[in-house]
Amino acid sequence: xxxxxxxxxxxxxxxxxxxxxxxxxxxxxxxxxxxxxxxxxxxxxxxxxxxxxxxxxxxxxxxxxxxxxxxxxxxxxxxxxxxxxxxxxxxxxxxxxxxxxxxxxxxxxxxxxxxxxxxxxxxxxxxxxxxxxxxxxxxxxxxxxxxxxxxxxxxxxxxxxxxxxxxxxxxxxxxxxxxxxxxxxxxxxxxxxxxxxxxxxxxxxxxxxxxxxxxxxxxxxxxxxxxxxxxxxxxxxxxxxxxxxxxxxxxxxxxxxxxxxxxxxxxxxxxxxxxxxxxxxxxxxxxxxxxxxxxxxxxxxxxxxxxxxxxxxxxxxxxxxxxxxxxxxxxxxxxxxxxxxxxxxxxxxxxxxxxxxxxxxxxxxxxxxxxxxxx
DNA sequence: ATGTCCATTATATTAGGCAC
DNA sequence: GTGCCTAATATAATGGACAT
Numbered sequence: 001x002x003x004x005x006x007x008x009x010x011x012x013x014x015x016x017x018x019x020x021x022x023x024x025x026x027x028x029x030x031x032x033x034x035x036x037x038x039x040x041x042x043x044x045x046x047x048x049x050x051x052x053x054x055x056x057x058x059x060x061x062x063x064x065x066x067x068x069x070x071x072x073x074x075x076x077x078x079x080x081x082x083x084x085x086x087x088x089x090x091x092x093x094x095x096x097x098x099x100x101x102x103x104x105x106x107x108x109x110x111x112x113x114x115x116x117x118x119x120x121x122x123x124x125x126x127x128x129x130x131x132x133x134x135x136x137x138x139x140x141x142x143x144x145x146x147x148x149x150x151x152x153x154x155x156x157x158x159x160x161x162x163x164x165x166x167x168x169x170x171x172x173x174x175x176x177x178x179x180x181x182x183x184x185x186x187x188x189x190x191x192x193x194x195x196x197x198x199x200x201x202x203x204x205x206x207x208x209x210x211x212x213x214x215x216x217x218x219x220x221x222x223x224x225x226x227x228x229x230x231x232x233x234x235x236x237x238x239x240x241x242x243x244x245x246x247x248x249x250x251x252x253x254x255x256x257x258x259x260x261x262x263x264x265x266x267x268x269x270x271x272x273x274x275x276x277x278x279x280x281x282x283x284x285x286x287x288x289x290x291x292x293x294x295x296x297x298x299x300x301x302x303x304x305x306x307x308x309x310x311x312x313x314x315x316x317x318x319x320x321x322x323x324x325x326x327x328x329x330x331x332x333x334x335x336x337x338x339x340x341x342x343x344x345x346x347x348x349x350x351x352x353x354x355x356x357x358x359x360x361x362x363x364x365x366x367x368x369x370x371x372x373x374x375x
Numbered sequence: 376a377t378g379t380c381c382a383t384t385a386t387a388t389t390a391g392g393c394a395c
Numbered sequence: 396g397t398g399c400c401t402a403a404t405a406t407a408a409t410g411g412a413c414a415t
Contacts, residue, residue, distance in 0.1 A: 050408065083376075100410070105377065107408090131376070 005038045005165065009158050016154040023144045028151055029116050030057075030123065030139045031158075036115060038162045051163075053111060055090040056103035056124065058159045060135040061152045062089065070140075070152045080132025094163050104133065177356045181349075188348055195339065195351065199332050207359070209267040212291045212335055213256055214354035216265070217241040218347035219338040225260060241265070243358065255291075263327065267291045287327040295332050302329055 009031065013021035025031055034057070037050045063081040064070065086104060090096050104124065112123050125134040135152075142149045180191050198211045220239040228234035240259045256265035266288050292301060302323075309322045330338075342351060 052409065087376095101377065102409080 005162065006035055008161050008165070009035055009038070012154055012157045012161060016151070016157070017144075017149055020144045020147075020149065024142050024149060024151060024154075027142045027144065028139070029112075029119055029121075030155065031151065033112055033115055034155065034158055034162075038158075051093075051096055052090075052099050052103035053108040054159050054162065055093055055096050055099060056086075056108045057135070058093070058156060059086040059089045059104075060124065060133055061140075061156055063133075064135055064140075065152055065156065069137075070150045075134070075137050078134065080127060080130065080134050083131040083133060086133060177352065177359070181352060181356065191348055191352055192343065195355070196336065198355075199335050199339075208293050209255060209291075210355055210358040212267055212330075213241065213243050213358065214351045215335055215339045215342060216256070216291070216330075217354060218342040218345070218351050220258065221347075222345060227260065264288045265291055268293070287325050289328040289330065290326060291330045291335070293332065298329050298331055298334065301331060302326070305329075 010021060010025060013024055013031070017024050025035075034054065037054055060081055063086065064075070067078065069075040069078065083101075083104070087101060090099050090104075105126075109122055109124050113119065121136045121138045123136050123139055125136055126132065140150055140152050140155075142151055180194055195211065195215075198207060217240075220241050223239045224236050225239060226234050226236055237260050239261065242257050242259065244255060244257055255267045257263070258265070264286060268290055294301060296304075305326065306319065306323060309319045339351070342348075
């Protein structure tokens with residue numbers, strides 16, 4: 001039942017209930033339920049996290065506390081919290097902007113019941129005629145020996161803590177970016193180091209994609225291509241790199257596209273390109289440039305890809321066709337070089353700005369998160 | 376406003392297959 | 396047979412749409 005966030009839960013309980021903390025944990029089904037729902041807290045950015053049900057608890061308890069019911073005992077007389085207020089509030093919370101009514105109406109209750117089939121208490125009580133909501137106080141009052149503890153504010157703290165943990169990694173990243181943005185004129189070296197540090201095999205895949213995009217965009221942006229339909233009417237155009245969407249929303253799609261050459265770029269961690277070249281033996285495929293999150297030399301990477309293709313297709317003609325579809329392989333050392341080139345052209349600040357911009361979009365981050373969650 | 380059903384996308388678990 | 400890897404399948408957590 002224990003996972004890495006359990007320690008945080010216990011330390012909050014410690015603060016609230018001192019030596020009775022462990023007993024409260026053992027006695028409270030609500031705390032145990034929250035413990036179950038916070039498993040994802042310290043997992044990587046790809047782990048799916050649960051917010052809806054926790055926030056449903058959060059907003060009702062926030063109402064409960066704001067009216068002082070954790071101190072005085074006439075909650076039974078209370079007319080209940082208004083649906084709309086609760087609903088709006090949960091959407092203000094970090095990551096909660098798209099939450100719907102489900103958790104408040106039945107998902108939290110039904111899931112709780114799944115964990116505690118024998119529990120006699122339904123956590124969220126409501127009166128459909130008036131659209132009012134209550135939290136079942138029986139789950140908030142925990143008896144240890146002769147004393148009864150109200151866990152409402154402890155629960156609020158735990159959920160805040162969870163929410164903060166989920167924000168942390170990324171928020172820290174954005175913060176660092178913003179700090180650098182301010183001192184950038186004074187200390188380009190630091191910015192340089194920082195961005196180089198982001199080019200490592202262990203960084204978050206989405207971040208890697210963003211950083212490679214920012215670097216390549218400014219590496220290409222002042223390269224000029226000359227083209228035209230007639231020899232005496234030639235156009236000059238800068239190479240422009242476009243990002244085609246959010247990383248996560250772009251499964252199977254192409255990550256970057258370059259105008260006017262029409263090159264496709266795909267960022268990847270693996271060398272297994274099968275999915276990009278499905279049915280390669282039957283159909284002509286569009287060539288792709290791969291940006292690979294690896295320190296290995298380009299030569300080795302290409303060799304590995306080829307070995308892989310040989311294993312799968314075994315016929316030389318098809319393997320050649322497969323390899324022809326790989327326009328270029330860009331590894332981490334190449335990105336490093338291109339970063340330095342772009343930097344020499346004075347694009348350091350622009351690259352940093354681009355990283356911040358793309359990150360904000362990618363992680364749906366806005367500054368308003370900062371003050372919406374209880375400190 | 377709310378219950379319900381469906382879709383999407385992720386993780387977790389299991390089954391099956393392979394090299395040794 | 397053991398251990399390991401991958402593919403298939405199940406499960407979970409929402410988001411979205413719609414009828415009422």
